[in-house]
Amino acid sequence: MAETRNSPITIKKYANRRLYNTATSSYVTLDHLCQMVKDGTEFVVYDAKSGDDITRSVLTQIIVEEESKGGQNLLPIGFLRQLIGFYGDSLGGLVPRYLEHSMQAFSHNEERMRDMMQNAFGGIFPLQQFEELNKQNVSFFENAMKMFGRFYGEDGVPGKPGTARPAAGESSIDDLKAKLNAMQEQLDALSKKG
Structure with a gap:
């Protein structure tokens, strides 16, 4: 299925926890996804095996990673x-x-x-x-x-x-x-x- 210009980028998460960006045909990390959010790039994350939308849990995982880095904590x-x-x-x-x-x-x-x-x-x-x-x-x-x-x-x-x-x-x-x-x-x- 081809993605249109305005549709969000599809990211697939595999069982080995690797994230695959279908738009660039490359594997990405949570840091890449974090930067995409900061850049205003819309994306959705699907479990590669089940096809379930897991965007919310991946975004939550990004927040946990950012909070654990130290320095700036946004969530009291x-x-x-x-x-x-x-x-x-x-x-x-x-x-x-x-x-x-x-x-x-x-x-x-x-x-x-x-x-x-x-x-x-x-x-x-x-x-x-x-x-x-x-x-x-x-x-x-x-x-x-x-x-x-x-x-x-x-x-x-x-x-x-x-x-x-x-x-x-x-x-x-x-x-x-x-x-x-x-x-x-x-x-x-x-x-x-x-």
């Missing part, structure tokens, strides 16, 4: 614990959409920060604009952590496990929906500011 331990806690939870289905919107908003602000730095006249850094974007990103991240954080107390202070969630029977689905709607409105507002 508290976030990882919270994320694990949502597996099997009734609200777990909302988490992927929320995280995707959060990352889109963050990426949008990142582009604005980079543009301001590049367009700074005479090398003068636009500190006031940068600080405002930084405050928005920090505020957004803190709100996200408070909303989804099982390890945050009612006052938003980490280290008080169990206080973020009322006991069964006391929880209100309507309250949770209202919080999700409020966060969605904040995301929409941040997206429109660009």
Whole structure:
């Protein structure tokens, strides 16, 4: 099957854990795939034997490799614990959409920060604009952590496990929906500011 120009590149993963790029007819490594992601090259990974789409697990494997290299860790331990806690939870289905919107908003602000730095006249850094974007990103991240954080107390202070969630029977689905709607409105507002 020939791949069209806009279709993602097909990568096949063999039983020996080798990855084969069908577009270049060559074997690649996770580092190659990592660079493809950074370059914006779309790809899908299929198990060569079963034909199953295993893109998600391979991307997760890339993240694990990047985190283990040291230097720059993007995933705080508290976030990882919270994320694990949502597996099997009734609200777990909302988490992927929320995280995707959060990352889109963050990426949008990142582009604005980079543009301001590049367009700074005479090398003068636009500190006031940068600080405002930084405050928005920090505020957004803190709100996200408070909303989804099982390890945050009612006052938003980490280290008080169990206080973020009322006991069964006391929880209100309507309250949770209202919080999700409020966060969605904040995301929409941040997206429109660009």
